Amino acid sequence: MARMDVIMPQMGESIAEGTLSRWLKAVGDEVKRDEPIFEISTDKVDAEIPAPAAGILAEILVQQGQTVAVQTVVARLETDKAAFAAGAGVPAGAAPTAAAAGGPPPRSEGSAVSAPPSHPSAPTPAVLTPSGNGNSFEERVRTRSSPLVRKIAAEHGLEITAMQGSGVAGRVTKKDLLPYLAGGAKQGTAPARAATPPTMASMHAPTGVESHGPAPEAWPGDLVEPMTPMRQRIAQHMSQSRRTSAHVTSFFEIDLTRVARIRAKQRASIEAATGYKLSYLPFIISAVVEGLKKFPIMNASVSGNNIIYRKQHNVGIAVALDWGLIVPVIKNAGDLSLSGLTRALNDLAGRARAKKLDPREVQDGTFTITNPGIFGSLMGTPIISQPQVAILGVGAIEKRPKVITGPDGEDTIAIRTCAFFSISFDHRIIDGAVADEFLAFVKNSLESFPETGN
Numbered sequence: 001m002a003r004m005d006v007i008m009p010q011m012g013e014s015i016a017e018g019t020l021s022r023w024l025k026a027v028g029d030e031v032k033r034d035e036p037i038f039e040i041s042t043d044k045v046d047a048e049i050p051a052p053a054a055g056i057l058a059e060i061l062v063q064q065g066q067t068v069a070v071q072t073v074v075a076r077l078e079t080d081k082a083a084f085a086a087g088a089g090v091p092a093g094a095a096p097t098a099a100a101a102g103g104p105p106p107r108s109e110g111s112a113v114s115a116p117p118s119h120p121s122a123p124t125p126a127v128l129t130p131s132g133n134g135n136s137f138e139e140r141v142r143t144r145s146s147p148l149v150r151k152i153a154a155e156h157g158l159e160i161t162a163m164q165g166s167g168v169a170g171r172v173t174k175k176d177l178l179p180y181l182a183g184g185a186k187q188g189t190a191p192a193r194a195a196t197p198p199t200m201a202s203m204h205a206p207t208g209v210e211s212h213g214p215a216p217e218a219w220p221g222d223l224v225e226p227m228t229p230m231r232q233r234i235a236q237h238m239s240q241s242r243r244t245s246a247h248v249t250s251f252f253e254i255d256l257t258r259v260a261r262i263r264a265k266q267r268a269s270i271e272a273a274t275g276y277k278l279s280y281l282p283f284i285i286s287a288v289v290e291g292l293k294k295f296p297i298m299n300a301s302v303s304g305n306n307i308i309y310r311k312q313h314n315v316g317i318a319v320a321l322d323w324g325l326i327v328p329v330i331k332n333a334g335d336l337s338l339s340g341l342t343r344a345l346n347d348l349a350g351r352a353r354a355k356k357l358d359p360r361e362v363q364d365g366t367f368t369i370t371n372p373g374i375f376g377s378l379m380g381t382p383i384i385s386q387p388q389v390a391i392l393g394v395g396a397i398e399k400r401p402k403v404i405t406g407p408d409g410e411d412t413i414a415i416r417t418c419a420f421f422s423i424s425f426d427h428r429i430i431d432g433a434v435a436d437e438f439l440a441f442v443k444n445s446l447e448s449f450p451e452t453g454n
Contacts (some may be wrong), residue, residue, distance in 0.1 A: 002079040004053055008062070009360045010070040011042050016171055018042045019067040019229040020074060025057045031077070038074070041229035045326070045362050048355045055079040067229075069171075093223060116393055156181055230324040241386045246427035249381040250436055253420050254443045256397060259283045260417045260449055266338065274343045281317070281371065282341035287445035288392060289313045289334040292367060295438040297430055299366045301387040307429055310342050315346060316365035316385060319352045320375075325386060326352050329365040373397060379420040387429060392442075395420035 008018050018040040025037045033239035037057065058078040062068055070085045078084040143232035149172055153160050158180055166174030218224045220432040227235065263278055270278040292299040292313050301308045316327040330336070336344060351357050368385045373396040382393045397419040404414040421442070 003058065004055065004077045004079055005073045006037070006049075006052060006075040006077060008040065008068050008070050008072045008074050009049060011040070011045060011047060017067055017069050020062050020064060021046065021229060022064055024048070024061065027057055027060055029057050030081070031055060031057060034093060040360065045356050045357050045359045046230060046323075047357065047359075048445070051077065053077060056081055056084045058084060079276075082217055112416075130282075147351070149177065152181075175193055198307055228323060230326075234324055237386065238383050241383050244386055245384050245389070247384065247424055248379075248427045248432060248435070249422050249424045250432065250439060251379055251420055251422050252439045252443050253418055255402070255416050255418050255447050256280065256283075257417045259446055259449050262449060265451075270339050270342055270437055273339050276342050276346040281343070281345060281369070281394075283446060283449060284340045284369065284392075284394060284442075285315055285317075285341050285345075286338065287442045287449070288315065288367065288369065290445055291438050291441045292344065293334070294441055295434060297434060298390045298425070298438050300389050300429065301366075302389065302426065302429055303387075307413065310366040312364075312366060314364050314366045316368040316388075317348065318368065318370035319349045321353060326357070326362060327368060328352050328361050329363065331364070368392070371396065373419060379422055381422060382424050384424055384426060388433070390424040390438075391424050392439075393422040393424070395422070 008020070010016075011018065019042070020038055021040040021041045023037070025031055025041065031037055031051045031054065033052070033054045034050040037051045039046065039048050055077040057075060060074075060077040061073040061076070062072065068074065147199075150160065152158075152174065156177075158177065160172050163172050163176060259280060263280065267278045270276075296309050297307070299310045299313060301310065305449045312332055314329050314331050315333040316329045316430070318325060318327050328351075330341070330344045330348065333341065333344075348357070348361065353363075363387065365388060367388060368382075368391040369393060370380075370382050371380075371394045372380050375395050376396050379395045380393045382391045384391050397416050397417060400418045401413050402416040402418065403411050404416070405411050421439060423435050423439045
């Protein structure tokens with residue numbers, strides 16, 4: 001036999017654990033080298049993980065839904081197919097299950113439910129051996145807790161590496177910090193694990209305060225389904241952002257008739273050059289980047305009592321997926337032409353839907369654009385993506401009757417291509433006048449967009 005370990009990969013320097021969300025192969029299946037065999041979900045991105053070698057999937061050690069530390073062995077491949085065929089292969093207890101064969105276990109839709117299902121027990125963390133050099137893997141895992149945990153610890157003078165957390169591999173979580181903040185525990189003593197999972201915090205309550213009122217219970221006939229790891233992260237990030245930033249939203253109607261004409265002229269040449277159709281979004285990104293240069297506070301972050309003005313203009317574009325939402329980032333978007341933006345947009349969106357993004361491609365955004373208008377929404381009040389301070393929402397682009405004043409001063413009604421744009425901003429550092437000036441600049445840029453090359 002020639003067994004090869006398949007490990008939980010480290011998808012980015014700051015990522016210490018991953019959730020095995022789905023097996024794409026079952027025990028006994030033959031796999032090719034670099035063929036995807038399982039999917040993982042991390043703090044940054046969902047991805048398909050390829051097989052390190054060709055062979056047969058001999059053992060599955062980590063089941064769907066389990067969260068384990070990076071470098072944990074999740075499965076073993078038998079690279080000697082003859083040995084596996086001769087009966088050397090499947091050990092006791094490694095028979096394929098419904099979960100291992102891909103997709104969640106079957107359930108009876110609409111079956112009667114008298115109470116919520118019990119929560120599965122947490123997976124046993126991998127045993128880690130200290131390196132003995134003062135920078136052990138355990139210490140690095142604890143230090144790589146979530147940005148929110150590190151921020152809270154820094155603000156209160158807590159040393160994460162001195163704590164034994166309740167997360168995977170001793171990772172310190174937010175609930176581990178709460179006893180220290182309340183003065184009920186000494187640093188270095190691990191808080192007891194909660195008997196039940198924490199409930200979602202109210203967006204109106206301070207950090208650490210649970211939702212008001214009792215948790216809802218399932219009624220007979222209800223369907224109870226646990227949140228996916230991605231949905232849990234979205235819920236946490238959105239709630240945290242509402243608690244962190246003082247959200248205000250302003251709206252402008254923008255006439256995109258000129259952009260529509262330029263787009264029609266350049267569409268064929270850009271499609272020939274890139275293989276992708278030219279949408280309105282590259283024009284909007286181009287105008288937004290120019291606005292960020294003119295109003296740098298819109299491209300900033302808040303760090304305590306300091307304001308960080310970002311010199312890079314990294315624009316995140318929200319991409320709706322069948323299973324959630326992800327925001328890949330176009331780095332240094334101001335350096336790209338309409339063709340370059342078209343290529344980057346479609347490449348990132350396509351790989352996001354195929355779970356092929358690298359974690360670095362969803363990090364370091366400085367401003368975000370979301371486009372709910374593609375679903376018909378006229379306008380909205382999007383939530384800021386932390387630690388950014390603003391997000392632009394683009395409503396449905398459609399033809400509308402508008403009053404136009406001609407050169408002779410006479411008003412006429414004309415058909416124009418228009419959309420409502422919204423800017424949600426952090427009122428802690430951005431005044432309403434500045435946000436409106438920024439969006440007015442974007443409006444003027446789009447309504448007078450130059451007919452340049454692509």
